[in-house]
Structures are given as structure tokens and as C-alpha cells.
Amino acid sequence: MGSARTNRGGSDPSTWALRHLQVALASLGRLCSAPLATLMTTAVIGIALALPTGLHVTLNHVQQLAGGWEGAATFSLFLKQEIGEKQAETLAAKLRRNPRLAKVQVIPPDLALAEFRRLSGFEGALDALDENPLPTVLVIEPEPEYSTPEAAETLMAGFNRQAEVDFTQLDLQWVRRFHAITEIARRGVLVIAALLALAVLLIVGNTIRLEIQNHRSEIEITKLIGGTDAFIRRPFLYNGLWYGLSGGILAWLLVSLALWLLNGPVEHLAGLYHSDFDLSAIGLPTLGALLTASALLGLLGSWIAVSRHLSDIEPD
Amino acid sequence: MIHFEQVTKRYPGGHEGLSNASFHIAPGELVFLTGHSGAGKSTLLRLIGLLERCTRGQVRVNGRNLGRIGRRDIPYHRREVGMIFQDHRLLHDRTVFDNVAMPLVVAGMRHQEIGRRVRAALDKVGLLNKEKARPITLSGGEQQRVGIARAVVSKPPVVLADEPTGNLDPALSQEIMDLFMQFNRVGVTLLIATHDLDLISRMGQRILTLNRGRLVRDSAAG
């Protein structure tokens, strides 16, 4: 009894691996022998994957750029024009005794002007001025626990009550907003990625469904002579895997090309802001994730098609 | 080798392709199955190859109750039953060699062994020189012999043929029947459906006759 199973499998792991390799290569060979059809499917997948990948990479760059601003809020206290350096130091000493403040730094007008000259590129225009228009500025970082918007508001009101202070500027809000916006953007990219992943599943699924239909008689005959479902499924699954992977590679090429095209202008722009920010190529982790995801999507798409349509085909 | 016990096959819609059929084929027998068109010959063969399942009764092949074979195990059963069809069912985008090799490939046999076995099978059916040809370039008789080589290449204990000579002239039909006799001599159990009574009456083998799904005559039983 049960001797039907005696020759089941019947192979050691190396034979098994060899057989998979053969099917995988045969599948690749078949796809390459119909380059136009394969290229069409690959192109659609590649473009669909390039969009979220590109957005993700851009967002990463922007967040990396913003990384320097993270941390405590920073106050800039612009002192009145008539306040001299000595009075400014006295005020700074007084403020340093405040336990809620971590750091108080005096930036005299000369230093501020030099800094501005260095950063802005308006050297010519500044040289035309005969006197320094900048006031003395105190740059203050509160202790982290006083960086919440409420505490910062209170601190700011306190600074503004100082007679020496002309006005106070708080960077906190802007940093917070920026982070909120990038967070929303990140979610948006996730939603777009999910929708386009679904599209890739549908594309691969539909392509494999057509391939199954085109191989109907082959499938029937294979079932007649004792081919298992796994045997019949295998080449279609590998097709899906290759579609996904080649689409992923194409997406990588597209995004790299776009970054390369954008890199010149961005470097120029970053130079204006005196940042060494540049749009480097896609990092290895992102590339790995992209290729893994695309291969899995291709595999999953063909798996769905295969499990839906192979069982419909029975020999008669 | 093949046991039918009160087997009925009712098709969706209620029509009975086979009604209450009982018979037994011993290992190594060659049996012809005959009857007019629509008598149930194909139905009977399809039950043995598990292309259909019976509605009532029990079919046993090589000691196994086919009713107990689950969907996933059907392929392993089919590897023990070689099937030959009137329309050959060859793949026309593959060479003769590749067509014949299919049962060995699905069984996961090693490459060198496949080459050896396929050539042996093609030699037996006299087509060794056609291994690289496409089936479409062959004559009807040659295509049928490719189909036969494919059915026997994995040396299954049971071989079924459904009107294998249906499209062939008498001389070619006789050649095909002689091939079956050769396989039978090396111990293969064969069940061959045909309505070519002239041909089989000359061969002196056991004949099962069907009429409207009923087994009406078994020449072995007299």
C-alpha cells in the first residue's frame, strides 16, 4: 500500500538545488528569448517601483539635511542697538545663572557680520556699508526639559521683558513643523508604495495568467504524465521572480539616473547655503531592500496567478 | 492488477458513462476494450488514470484503492499508469526526444539516465533517428509511436491506450498492435480501447465489450 509515494521526491538536496537552478535558468532563458514582451512587463514594474523608491531616497536626503537641526530649541535674543558689549556680557552672566538655561552665548556684531559675510555671499554689498548694522545677539539653548512649546513660550516672554532685548526669535516651531511635514510625507510615500506594490502584483499576476493560458496544453500533458503541482508551478514562479527582480533593477537604474541628473543643481543650491549636502546614489541598504521587495512582489504576484489558474487546467 | 467492483460513473447531468461494471485484469495481461462510440470505453480508462473519479463502487490498481488517493498523490499514481491517446497529445514546440523525456523529467531523474532511457524507448518504437525532429514533421503513425514511447519510457506497470489506431490505416494499425504485443511480452499490463473488431479478433486476446456503459461481454469468461 502507498507505494505511489515510494518514488516521491526521491532526491538528495544537491539534486534538488540543481533542478531548481535548471528551472530558474530555463525560465530566464525563456524570458530573454522574448525580449520585447519581457521588456514591456519589466518597464511597467520598473517605473511603478521607481516612483516610491525615488520619493523615499529624496525624503531620506531631506531628513539627513535636517538632522543638524534636531534637538533643543534655540533662542536668538537680538539686543537693542545701543547695548554695548559689556552690558551684553552682564545680561549673559545673569541669564547663565538661570537653571532652566543650558547655554548662553554672546555673539558680538563683528562676529555676526563675519559669519553673515561667510554664509550669505553678499560680500560686496556688505563692504559698501560703512558701519555694522547688526546688533549683539545672545544665542540661548534651554535645558532639554524646557524645550517643549509651552515652556519655550514662557521663557520667551521672560526674555522679552528684559530691557536690553529688542526681540526674541525662537527656532523651535519651524523645526517641529518641518518634522511634522516630513512625517506626513513619509506616510504618503508609504501609501504610494503600497498602492504601487499592489499594481506590481496585478501586473505580474496578469502576465503570468496569460503565460499559463498560453501553456495550457503543456500543463495538461504534464499533469497526464504525473507532473506534480509543484513541478508545474515552478517555472511560472521563477518567471514572476525574474520579472520582479528585473523591474527592481530597472527602478534602481531610473532613480540613479534621476539623482545623477539632479545632483548638479542640488550641489549648486547646497553651495549657496554653505552645506556640503549632495544627492549621492542610492545606498546599499536601500538597494537591497528595493531588490528584495521587487523579487518578493514578483514571486507573490505569480504565486497568486498560479494558485488561482493552475487548478482550473485538468487533462481530459 | 486492475480491479473494478460494481463501478458506476455518473457525469454531471445524470448521464451514466459506466454502469455497475465489475472485472479483474491480472498482472501481465493484454486486454482489449471495445464497444460502439459512446459505450464508455474512454470513461473506463479515465477512471484508471484518475482523470475521473467513480461515483459508486471501487477501482483498484496495483493493489491501491483509487478512492483513497488524494489530489496531491494523483501525480504519483499517474507515473505508474502510462497513457496513450488517439490524438497523441504531443507538444509540438519540443523535439521528439524532449516529448519522450517528459515523464522522466517530472519524476526528477538524472540527466544521463534520461538520455539512456529515452533512446532505449525510441529504439523500441523504431524512431531513434527522429529524436531531434519536431512531432509535426512526422507522419500520423510515427507521432503515435512517439506517444507510445512516452507512455512506456518510465516503465510503468500499467499502460492504457484509448483508440491508438483510430486514425491509422490497417497496416500501420497492425504495426502499433505488434508493438503492444512486444511490451506485453516483457510483463507490462495493457488495456487497449478500440472499435477495430477486425484487428483485435485476429489477435486472440481477451476482449471486454461495453454497451451503453454496461459491461456486456468478457471473452475470458466465455
Ligand SMILES: Nc1ncnc2c1ncn2[C@@H]1O[C@H](COP(=O)(O)OP(=O)(O)O)[C@@H](O)[C@H]1O
Ligand atoms: N465529461 C462528460 N460529461 C458528460 N457526459 C460525458 C462526458 N464524457 C463522456 N460522457 C458521456 O458518457 C458516455 C460514454 O462516453 P465515452 O466513455 O467517451 O465513450 P467511448 O469512449 O466508448 O466512445 C457517452 O454517452 C458520453 O456522451
Ligand SMILES: [Mg+2]
Ligand atoms: Mg472514447
